[in-house]
Amino acid sequence: MISSRTEIANQPHVSIKGTSDGLIIHLGAGDWNSLITTLANKLDRTPTFFRGGRVALNVGPRQLSAPQLEMIGNLLSKFQISLWAVLSDSLETQQVAAEMGLETSLALSRTERLLAEKQNDPERLVAGGEQAMLLRRILRSGQSICHAGHVVVIGDVNPGAEIVAGGDIVVWGRLRGSVHAGSNGNDQAIVCALVLAPMLLRIAGYVARSPGREDSEAYEQSVVPEIAFVHNGQIVAEPWRAMESLYPDWRADLLRRAANTLSTWF
Amino acid sequence: MGATVITITSGKGGVGKTTATANLSAALAMKGKRVVAIDADIGLRNLDVVMGLENRIVYDLVNVVEGACRMRQALIKDKRIENLYMIPAAQSRDKSAIRPQDMIDVCDQLRPEFDFILIDSPAGIEQGFRNAIAPADRICIITTPEVSAVRDADRVVGLIEAEGKGPASLILNRLRPQMVHRGDMLDTADVLDVLAIELLGIVPEDEDIIVSTNRGIPVVMENKSRAGQAFCNIAARLLGEDVPLMDLEEKPSSSWLSKIAGLVRRG
Incomplete structure (x- = not known):
């Protein structure tokens, strides 16, 4: 679940945790560039462990700009990790994340x-x-x-x-x-x-x-x-147009099935 | 066989709960039933004013609940109509002075002596409302044809259903047929469309109500106003009589054109 601010403050600036909602990267307070470097170092230490996985990013109250978020996304994709959600107390950050097509809450939160x-x-x-x-x-x-x-x-x-x-x-x-x-x-x-x-x-x-x-x-x-x-x-x-909305090929399918049925008769 | 307890409530304020309570109580008493009206709006009492019994108050509902007086001492007898009584609310206290169980106890005491106990609920959905509906056998929701009043009525219907007190029935108050006709007011169908509960009656907007409220004489006592007639019909329906809804349309102008139109429609 989403950590509260106090928890984040007590943690090291960057931490990666496995939870029931998958991997979550916590970015704490501090200078943005040094956080990125720390994160890169952490990932570099066990590059195969995260490969192919997907992570959520928790930035707490921090306001992220679109370029900053992109920077993180690029860094993660370098390690073949996909970013799927950004958690933040900041509405601006949430908005930026939503505009980039990322989730702003964990599953079912x-x-x-x-x-x-x-x-x-x-x-x-x-x-x-x-x-x-x-x-x-x-x-x-x-x-x-x-x-x-x-x-x-x-x-x-x-x-x-x-x-x-x-x-x-x-x-x-x-x-x-x-x-x-x-x-x-x-x-x-x-x-x-x-x-x-x-x-x-x-x-x-x-x-x-x-x-x-x-x-x-x-x-x-x-x-x-x-x-x-x-x-x-x-x-x-x-x-509501009956079948089309959910099953675009229903006509063709129906004809094919009718033909099959007929062929078994004759 | 004890009395039927009917609570009149609305959610929104100013839609006519007190007027309806006063008039239905009077109308039922005029039909020979023994009726007591209880003002459950503690702190903002005005049923006594509308019923014209203001100057007779000695004890009130809170006094009864707290045991400061006997029930009989708080019952005010209306001298104009046989069998009509009321218990006023306290003016100097607030809703927290009584609990739902107190209302149930009061009604249980009154049940053997009366045919109907009508409770005038305060506006809102808080404690006062919960007090008022606690003893109810039947609940009448009153609303006006306005979106806000209907929204509140819908909320109250939901709360009543959740309390297992449903289904409530509806009184549509202050309808103005001409405005409906012009399409400037919600009509009965629009209101029922949202609320989907039984319609007990429709009361047209009527200036006589304001006059009668100020004079402390319920309109049903002067059997000529349209609103008074509507309340009498509702009272009859509460007694199980099958009374058709009033024709609220103004008399059509008797020009030859409209007569022909009428003939064509009839044919």
Whole structure:
């Protein structure tokens, strides 16, 4: 998990640790260039150990610029290590990392944090552990669902309600609350709903806002089920076109299978 | 057979909880039921003002709970309507002066003597609200056709469901048919669309309410205002009568054109 600042301060300036979330490189306080040198030396000592692996970088409160982050990325790739996440208390650093396509949290960190918060909440509606969670009810304002897997709601998600899912979010009803799919950083996650009109829609680190009340009302008039996903670095919503969205070759496949079946008959 | 406890709540303030409590209590009493209205808005009491019983208060709900007086001493009898009583809230204390269990105890004491106990809930979703819904057999949510009020009502419906007190039913207050007609106000369908609970009644916006509130005479007592009629209908529905929703549309102008239009529509 993410170390707190005090822990970082007590550690040497550069440390590499194996955790349940994989390897994490901690960069502490100090001059940037000397940190880089120290890191390079450390990696140099056991070059084969890290080869082919992927690491997360924890820089604590430090503000990193895009060139600095690139420098680290280049250094790591020299040792054939790929950088996949940057952890930081600094929003600027998080933003820079997100712009470079890196994660800004470890797997499930947001979900787990929320799960932990919900443990003592009397309105807790969470059951953890399952692959998917099915809810057959209206999610009302102020209610929040937090689940590490997929979340399926049969019913409306009203304005002011919130769903955070590690996986996909499917709403068989009107989605008008806030949702965060792929909260563990999975940008392959999708959100789909019969009426997709959320106040706020997030997939992994990407955010989309509703176009506004006026528009959404007109929108609900001519409603079709929609699916939202991340495409070229932004969230797009498309009308649900049955098979094509998930299985582009379904027509060709169907014909091939039909031909096969026919050939067994004759 | 004891009384039915009905709590009237809303989440948002100023949507008409107290007005509804006063009028439904009066309407039920006028139908011959023994009714007591309890003001659970400790610290901001005003049910007594709306019911015109302000000058009769000696003891209040907190006195009863703390054992400073007997229940009978705190019950104020309305002299205009047979069978109508009220218990005022304390003005000098706050919501923390009573606990949910106290409300349950008070209601249990009153149950054998009455047919209906109506509780006027404070706004909000904190302790005062929890006190008010604790003894409820039935909960009426009141809302106005505004996005903010509906949002709060939705929150409250969720809390009530979580408490296992549902399903709540809905009173839509201060509807202005002409504004709905112009498309400037949420209509009944829009509100029900979000809340998805049973509709107990619709009360139109009515200036008579302000007049009656200031005079301390519930509108249902002067059987001519539209809002008063709407509250009477809601009271009847609470008694299980099947009363159709009021036609809130203004009388159509009687020009020959609209008459023809009416004929065509009927055909």
